[in-house]
Amino acid sequence: MREEIIGKAAEFLKTELNKTVGFTDRTPRMVEYRIEHSFRVAHIAREIAKAEGFDEERMYVAALLHDIGYVKQYESPKDSSNHGREGAKIARLFFKSLGYSDAEVEEMCYGIAIHVDDTSDFEGEKTPFAITIGDADNIDRFDVYRIYEGLEFLKFSELPLSEQITLADKRINKLKQLREYPFGTKTGDKMWHEKVDFQLEFFNRLKNQLEKSDIEY
Ligand SMILES: [Fe+2]
Ligand SMILES: [Fe+2]
Structure with a gap:
């Protein structure tokens, strides 16, 4: 260069x-x-x-x-x-x-x-x-900064628990769809999956943690 x-x-x-x-x-x-x-x-x-x-x-x-x-x-x-x-x-x-x-x-x-x-x-x-x-x-756009920015934008910490769980769930479903988005190169595809998989891991863990915040039957 x-x-x-x-x-x-x-x-x-x-x-x-x-x-x-x-x-x-x-x-x-x-x-x-x-x-x-x-x-x-x-x-x-x-x-x-x-x-x-x-x-x-x-x-x-x-x-x-x-x-x-x-x-x-x-x-x-x-x-x-x-x-x-x-x-x-x-x-x-x-x-x-x-x-x-x-x-x-x-x-x-x-x-x-x-x-x-x-x-x-x-x-x-x-x-x-x-x-x-x-x-x-x-x-x-799908790296870690946007996880934080997205949650801040939605005022996540101020939402009631049930809405937090719904939001995490929606995000997981959306990420699963986006994961299959076609990329122009093998290298780009690999980098994309690395970012999306990290987000999926984050939101799955978040949902899992939130679901344990109330009485269990
Ligand atoms: Fe742009
Ligand atoms: Fe851009």
């Missing part, structure tokens, strides 16, 4: 996203989180690239900018699901400025465009490289 290219991509990400502090849907911490998440996704994508023989630098740069579409303000969650397609438009110009070929740029942009809902507004091919951008995003 060329240090100069990585530095430029990191600078672009930070500069552009920091401009969004103050948007109605953006606190300073949320913007910081988005930047931190982007670096983690780039790190995961690079690991996959290394194991699968993809260009590590190009993968790192593409994954680093996968959420660059958040430079726009979105009015609703439905609207924000366009951040992949919007991000591809913004990233395209930047990737070209780094000197990547048109075909390389298109593959990077296609991966960014489809990473949210598997839908692009331009023609492209779902190559393992392109799919890996969304795979790396999902791998980070």
Whole structure:
């Protein structure tokens, strides 16, 4: 990986996203989180690239900018699901400025465009490289931070026991479905199962513990 290219991509990400502090849907911490998440996704994508023989630098740069579409303000969650397609438009110009070929740029942009809902507004091919951008995003989104964040968001500790058990149960069922989600590479698939299996273990143990919190028949 060329240090100069990585530095430029990191600078672009930070500069552009920091401009969004103050948007109605953006606190300073949320913007910081988005930047931190982007670096983690780039790190995961690079690991996959290394194991699968993809260009590590190009993968790192593409994954680093996968959420660059958040430079726009979105009015609703439905609207924000366009951040992949919007991000591809913004990233395209930047990737070209780094000197990547048109075909390389298109593959990077296609991966960014489809990473949210598997839908692009331009023609492209779902190559393992392109799919890996969304795979790396999902791998980070299902790591331990989100277990904590999800429970905090739902104010889990304030819920009555019965609702806590229901919630753990729902999460277990959802994770079982998500576990079968198709990934673009064997390496991505392996990393995904490692994250989901940890969450399944966590929520199964949580449910088990909670179920012992009342009289037994
Ligand atoms: Fe995203
Ligand atoms: Fe993301």
